[in-house]
Amino acid sequence: MIRTATRVSRRAFLLAACAAAGSAMSLGACATGIFPFIPDHYTFSQQQVQEAVQRKFPYHRSMQQIFDVSLANPVVTLLPDRNRVAVRLDVHLESPLAQEPVNGAFTMSSELAYDAQSRAVVLRSPSVDSVDMAGNAAAYAQQVNAVAALVATQLLNNYPVYTFKPEQLQFAGVNYEPGTITILTNGIRVQIVEK
Known part of the structure; x- marks a missing residue:
């Protein structure tokens, strides 16, 4: 339960930081341009x-x-x-x-x-x-x-x-790790979860 609350508060902080970055920039651009966010998966x-x-x-x-x-x-x-x-x-x-x-x-x-x-x-x-x-x-x-x-x-x-680079599995002091691995027709999808 504490872990979920921590995850939600981190997401809220990151979203607030994106919003503060400037109204001229869309949230999607903020997520990909300013902060190297850990996605929920890599393919x-x-x-x-x-x-x-x-x-x-x-x-x-x-x-x-x-x-x-x-x-x-x-x-x-x-x-x-x-x-x-x-x-x-x-x-x-x-x-x-x-x-x-x-x-x-x-x-x-x-x-x-x-x-x-x-x-x-x-x-x-x-x-x-x-x-x-x-x-x-x-x-x-x-x-x-x-x-x-x-x-x-x-x-x-x-x-x-x-092989993952260290920076692919860490953001803002939080460590992530691969989870479920799914074989697709056009690639291999690896879920990324918080440790």
């Missing part, structure tokens, strides 16, 4: 997530000296109906046990969460959704599944896709 784009994930690739790893795996060309897709982000990766597999290199792709999806320590929205608990291996490569789907699971748990779990 960042699919492209920003794409750029963040892309920094992790290409990726190369030897697995138990049997397989050499290369991952490249991540493609990020937003899944608003599941409130998840999907990442599709091309996979190239070479092994002395295989007659020729194997190519395919797999898709994983992840929920998003806020990590307070790094002030970042991160991929959380990604899981493999599908493995696509064509022709003779289908025989290696099990190995690619293992690689995909490894990438999901070790490479992309808790990987930051958007």
Whole structure:
């Protein structure tokens, strides 16, 4: 109850300050021009997530000296109906046990969460959704599944896709933090709430 009263009094103070700034200026202009108000949400784009994930690739790893795996060309897709982000990766597999290199792709999806320590929205608990291996490569789907699971748990779990600047989460000595994260068709909306 005290917290609500404090929040209301802060808002009243800020509105009064805007009004005092001058009658020639509209309240909307005051809110965006003079005071760097904390909005009730931030939205960042699919492209920003794409750029963040892309920094992790290409990726190369030897697995138990049997397989050499290369991952490249991540493609990020937003899944608003599941409130998840999907990442599709091309996979190239070479092994002395295989007659020729194997190519395919797999898709994983992840929920998003806020990590307070790094002030970042991160991929959380990604899981493999599908493995696509064509022709003779289908025989290696099990190995690619293992690689995909490894990438999901070790490479992309808790990987930051958007980091807040300190000034985005503080105003007039009041600290704010991200709340509910919602995947939209055109971006990711992060609610901002008072701590």
